[in-house]
Amino acid sequence: MKLGTMFQDVSSSFLRKPVTEKYPFERRTPPTRLRGTLVWDAETCVGCGLCATDCPANALEVFVLDRKEKRFALSYHPDRCTFCAQCVSSCRHGSLAMSNEVWELAALDRTSFTIHFGDETDVELALAGKTASNAEASSE
């Protein structure tokens, strides 16, 4: 490369706007169809367990504490999740969705790789094994 051309390149790059983005200080709006972590709707869930049964990555557990009282809890393991959205399709009640806002999963420890959904007391009971049964897929 000739010295003159090199000088021209260097000086023009000083004037150009950088092509790199200032992530994480500046963020783009994520695409609406981006598959981030799961979101669960406790109101519509019937505890059928189909989502867990159909999950190819064994990333979901459904706990039934009291079916009549609609007390369910879910454990979700984003580190196993392949973000295939099979659970979202399998749920006949529209209780699961994939957030397009929560997708940054890097962490310094493993605790953030288990997300518990449900009432705090129910989650504690579920983790202690005090469930009516672990939910099994039913024809509900």
Ligand code: SF4
């Ligand atoms: S997105 Fe796929 S891998 Fe992740 S929990 Fe749902 S079914 Fe399992």
Ligand code: SF4
């Ligand atoms: S498939 Fe839907 S309704 Fe059934 S346990 Fe999963 S989230 Fe709840």
